[in-house]
Amino acid sequence: MSKNVLAYIVSLSLLSGAIVLGVTIGTVSISPVVLWNPASDEAAANILWNIRMPRVVLAGLVGAALAIAGAAFQGLLKNPLADPYTLGVSSGASVGAVMTLFFGISIPFLGSFTLPVMSMIGALLTMILVMGFARLVDRSMKMETVILTGIIFSSFLGSVISLMIALTGEELRQIIGWLLGSVSMRGWPYVQMALPFILVGSFVLWLNRRELNAMLFGEERAQHLGVDVKKRKWSILIGGSVLTGAAVAVSGTIGFVGLVVPHMTRLVWGSDHRHLLPLSFINGAALLIVCDLVARTIISPTELPIGVITAFIGAPVFAFIFFRQRKGGTANA
Amino acid sequence: MLEIRNLSGGYGEKKIIEDVSFEVERGTVLGILGPNGSGKSTLMKLMSGVLPFENGIVSIDGKKITDFPPKELARKMAVLPQLHVHAFSHTVRETVSLGRYPHQSGWFSSWSEEDERAVVEAMELMDISHYEKTQIDQLSGGEQQRVFVAQALAQNASILLLDEPTNHLDINHQKELLDTIKKQAIEKDLTIVSIFHDINLASMYCDKLLLLDKGKVFRIGEPHEVVKEHYVETVYKTRVSNHPHPELPKPQITLLPNVKRNISMTQIRAEEFSVSAEMVLFKSSIPLKTVSSAIVNPGAGWFRNFMNRHVDAAYNIDNSLEEMKAFIEKNGLKSTDTVGMMTAVQTRHAIVKEYEGPFGTIVIAVTAGVGNGVDVSKAVERAMHVGTINTWIMVNGSLSDEAFIQAMITATEAKTKALQQEQVLDPLTGTIATGTSTDSCLVASTQQGEYLPYAGPVTEIGKLIGLGVFECTVEGIKLYREAKKA
Numbered sequence: 001m002s003k004n005v006l007a008y009i010v011s012l013s014l015l016s017g018a019i020v021l022g023v024t025i026g027t028v029s030i031s032p033v034v035l036w037n038p039a040s041d042e043a044a045a046n047i048l049w050n051i052r053m054p055r056v057v058l059a060g061l062v063g064a065a066l067a068i069a070g071a072a073f074q075g076l077l078k079n080p081l082a083d084p085y086t087l088g089v090s091s092g093a094s095v096g097a098v099m100t101l102f103f104g105i106s107i108p109f110l111g112s113f114t115l116p117v118m119s120m121i122g123a124l125l126t127m128i129l130v131m132g133f134a135r136l137v138d139r140s141m142k143m144e145t146v147i148l149t150g151i152i153f154s155s156f157l158g159s160v161i162s163l164m165i166a167l168t169g170e171e172l173r174q175i176i177g178w179l180l181g182s183v184s185m186r187g188w189p190y191v192q193m194a195l196p197f198i199l200v201g202s203f204v205l206w207l208n209r210r211e212l213n214a215m216l217f218g219e220e221r222a223q224h225l226g227v228d229v230k231k232r233k234w235s236i237l238i239g240g241s242v243l244t245g246a247a248v249a250v251s252g253t254i255g256f257v258g259l260v261v262p263h264m265t266r267l268v269w270g271s272d273h274r275h276l277l278p279l280s281f282i283n284g285a286a287l288l289i290v291c292d293l294v295a296r297t298i299i300s301p302t303e304l305p306i307g308v309i310t311a312f313i314g315a316p317v318f319a320f321i322f323f324r325q326r327k328g329g330t331a332n333a
Numbered sequence: 334m335l336e337i338r339n340l341s342g343g344y345g346e347k348k349i350i351e352d353v354s355f356e357v358e359r360g361t362v363l364g365i366l367g368p369n370g371s372g373k374s375t376l377m378k379l380m381s382g383v384l385p386f387e388n389g390i391v392s393i394d395g396k397k398i399t400d401f402p403p404k405e406l407a408r409k410m411a412v413l414p415q416l417h418v419h420a421f422s423h424t425v426r427e428t429v430s431l432g433r434y435p436h437q438s439g440w441f442s443s444w445s446e447e448d449e450r451a452v453v454e455a456m457e458l459m460d461i462s463h464y465e466k467t468q469i470d471q472l473s474g475g476e477q478q479r480v481f482v483a484q485a486l487a488q489n490a491s492i493l494l495l496d497e498p499t500n501h502l503d504i505n506h507q508k509e510l511l512d513t514i515k516k517q518a519i520e521k522d523l524t525i526v527s528i529f530h531d532i533n534l535a536s537m538y539c540d541k542l543l544l545l546d547k548g549k550v551f552r553i554g555e556p557h558e559v560v561k562e563h564y565v566e567t568v569y570k571t572r573v574s575n576h577p578h579p580e581l582p583k584p585q586i587t588l589l590p591n592v593k594r595n596i597s598m599t600q601i602r603a604e605e606f607s608v609s610a611e612m613v614l615f616k617s618s619i620p621l622k623t624v625s626s627a628i629v630n631p632g633a634g635w636f637r638n639f640m641n642r643h644v645d646a647a648y649n650i651d652n653s654l655e656e657m658k659a660f661i662e663k664n665g666l667k668s669t670d671t672v673g674m675m676t677a678v679q680t681r682h683a684i685v686k687e688y689e690g691p692f693g694t695i696v697i698a699v700t701a702g703v704g705n706g707v708d709v710s711k712a713v714e715r716a717m718h719v720g721t722i723n724t725w726i727m728v729n730g731s732l733s734d735e736a737f738i739q740a741m742i743t744a745t746e747a748k749t750k751a752l753q754q755e756q757v758l759d760p761l762t763g764t765i766a767t768g769t770s771t772d773s774c775l776v777a778s779t780q781q782g783e784y785l786p787y788a789g790p791v792t793e794i795g796k797l798i799g800l801g802v803f804e805c806t807v808e809g810i811k812l813y814r815e816a817k818k819a
Contacts, residue, residue, distance in 0.1 A: 214431050220383045226435030228405025271421040
C-alpha cells in the first residue's frame with residue numbers, strides 16, 4: 001500500500017473516530033447505535049442530531065478551513081510561522097464581531113446572525129485593504145510585502161479591538177468569550193452559512209496544489225517552471241482569506257489549528273501540496289472536533305472556550321516542532 | 334534560435350542592462366562572463382521573462398517571449414537560477430517532477446508515461462537516481478545543484494538558461510555536468526546560455542562567449558576572440574596571463590596575484606654549483622622558472638634543484654624516468670622539485686662559469702662529450718644514446734616567454750659554433766657535427782631584477798649566452814678529448 005493511500009486511510013479513520021466521540025460523549029452519554037438507528041432512543045437522537053451533530057460539523061468545518069488555509073499560506077509565504085491569521089483577515093473579522101457586541105448592533109432581518117455577517121464583512125474589507133495596499137507598495141506583490149502589510153493591518157485592527165475592550169463594561173465577558181472562540185450553541189444555520197465559503201475556498205486552494213509545490217522554490221523559480229505566478233498568488237490569497245473569514249465569523253479566532261495542523265501533517269506525510277492540502281483539511285477537522293470535545297467535557301458542566309484548548313495543546317506541539325527543526329535535519333518540516 | 338535585440342532593463346529606475354544584442358544558434362552554447370555586479374544575473378532574468386524589460390526584444394524562433402503563455406514558455410525555455418534556501422523540503426523525485434509542470438494541464442491531469450520517462454532520464458543524467466527519496470535539504474550544496482539541473486532538464490525545453498551551473502560542485506562534477514550539458518546541446522539540438530564565473534571553464538565548453546561590463550556587451554565572439562589578457566584585465570580589473578589549454582584549442586587565463594613573493598633578492602652563483610664524479614648539482618634557495626628538455630620535469634615549470642647525473646654508457650634507459658626519480662629522492666631531494674638530466678660524460682669535467690653583463694649575471698654549466706657527434710643536416714635514424722652535451726643557462730634576471738625561447742636558440746647556435754671550432758665530426762658522414770644525438774638544454778631564471786624581454790644574439794643577455802655557451806662547450810670538448818687520450 002502506498003504511503004499516500006495509507007495517509008488518507010489513517011486521517012479519515014481519525015476523523016470518523018473524532019466525529020463518533022464528539023456526538024456520543026457529553027453530559028448525556030449516547031450510544032453510537034443511535035447514529036444509524038434513531039428510533040432506538042428518540043430523545044438521544046434529538047440531542048445527537050440537533051445539538052451535538054451541528055456543533056461537531058461546525059467544529060470540523062472550522063478546523064478544516066483553518067488548517068488548509070494555514071497549509072496554503074505557509075507554502076505560499078514560504079514561512080513556517082505563517083498561519084491563516086498572518087494576513088490580518090481574522091483581525092478584520094474580529095473587529096466586525098467585537099463592534100457588533102460593543103455597540104449592540106442588530107441588523108433587522110438578520111437578528112442573531114448580525115454578528116457573523118458583520119464579521120464576514122470585516123474580513124472581506126480587510127482582505128481588500130491588505131491586498132490593495134500591498135499592491136500599491138509593490139506592484140509585483142512580493143510575498144514579503146504581503147506579510148508586512150498583513151502585520152501592519154493586524155496590529156492596527158488589534159489595537160482597535162483592545163480599545164473597544166478597554167472601553168467596554170457589561171459586554172467584556174461576551175467579547176473575550178467570542179475572541180477565544182467557540183462553536184457551542186450555533187446549530188445548523190451556522191453550518192449552512194459557513195459551508196459554501198469553506199467548500200469554495202478549499203476547492204480554490206486545491207486547484208493550486210501543484211503551483212504551491214512550485215512556489216516553495218520561490219516565485220521566480222515557479223515562473224520559470226511555467227506557473228502564472230501573479231494569477232495563482234491572487235487566487236491562493238483570496239481562497240485562503242475566504243476560508244479564514246468564514247471560519248472566524250462563525251467561531252471566533254481559534255488559534256494554533258491553522259499553524260500546527262499543517263506542520264504535523266507535513267512532518268508525518270511530507271510536504272507535497274497535492275496531499276498536504278487535503279490531509280490538512282481532514283486532520284484539521286479531526287483535531288478541532290477533539291479540542292471542542294475536551295473543551296466542553298473536561299470541567300463539565302462548565303464549558304471552556306475552544307481557543308484555550310487548541311492553544312493549550314498547540315503551543316507544546318509547536319514547541320516540539322520548533323525544537324526538532326533547530327536540532328538538525330531529521331524533521332521534514 | 335534565441336534572439337536578443339537592444340535589450341535594456343533593471344530594477345525600478347535603475348537601468349542595469351543597456352542595449353544588449355546577441356543571438357544563440359541551435360546546438361550551441363553561449364557563455365556569459367563578467368565581474369560581480371556587471372549584470373549577468375539581471376540579463377538572465379530579463380531573458381527568462383521574470384523581470385519585465387524596458388526596451389528591446391527577446392524572441393524564440395521569431396516569436397516574442399512576452400507573447401507566450403507562461404506554461405508554453407516553460408515548455409520552450411528552462412531556467413536554472415542560483416540556488417536558494419527554502420523553508421520546506423521536497424524529496425529529490427518530487428523536485429525533479431516539478432520540471433514536468435508545464436507539460437500538465439487541466440484540473441485532474443495525471444502523470445503520463447512521458448512525464449515519468451523525462452524525470453527518470455534527467456535523474457540518471459545528473460547521477461541522482463539513488464537519492465530519489467531523500468529530502469533535498471539533507472543533500473550537500475553540490476548534490477542540490479544537480480537536482481535543480483535535473484529539474485530543468487526534465488522540462489524538455491529546447492532552450493536552457495543556466496546561472497552558474499557549476500556552483501558548489503567539485504571539479505569532477507563540474508566537468509561531468511558541463512560534459513552532460515554540452516552533449517545534450519549537441520544530441521538534442523538545444524540552445525544553451527550559461528553564466529560562468531570561471532573564465533577557463535567557459536572557454537573550454539562554450540562555442541561563443543559574451544563579456545559583460547557594467548551592463549553592456551564589452552566583447553562577444555569565439556573564446557579566442559574574448560579570452561584575451563587585455564580584455565579580461567580591463568573588465569575584471571585584475572592582472573591575468575593568457576596560456577593555451579594543454580589539449581584543446583581553447584585559451585585559458587591564470588591569475589597573477591599582487592602579493593609579492595615574500596623572498597629576498599637571490600643570486601645564482603657559479604661557486605654554489607657542486608661538481609662531483611656522480612653529478613653536477615645546483616640547489617637554489619628559491620624556485621626558478623625553468624624551461625628544459627630534461628628527463629625528470631621537462632618542459633616549463635618552477636623548480637629549486639637542478640641535477641645533471643653521470644651514468645654509465647651501458648645504462649639501461651628503458652625506465653630511466655622512474656629510476657632517475659628514485660635516484661633524486663635517494664639524494665634527499667624531492668623529485669617534484671628537481672629537474673633531472675643524465676649524461677655519460679664524466680660530470681667532474683663539467684664547466685661552470687659566471688658571466689657579467691649590464692643587467693646582471695648569468696651562469697653557464699656545460700658537460701660535453703662528442704662520442705657520437707651528429708650533423709643534423711644529414712641525420713639518419715640512429716640508436717638512442719645517453720645525452721652528451723648538456724647545457725644549462727641560469728639567469729639572474731626576469732625573462733619573458735620569448736626570451737626563454739631565444740635563449741635556447743642562441744645557446745644552440747653557440748654550441749654548434751663550438752663544435753665547428755673544435756672540428757667535431759659526425760663519424761658516419763664525416764662532415765662537421767652540429768650536436769650529439771641526445772643533447773639537452775635548460776634555461777632557468779630567478780625572475781627577479783631587470784626585465785629582459787628578448788634574448789636574441791644582439792641583446793646584452795644574448796651576447797653573454799652566446800659567448801658563455803661557446804667558451805664552456807669548447808673547454809668541455811677539450812677536457813673530454815684530453816680525458817679520452819689519457
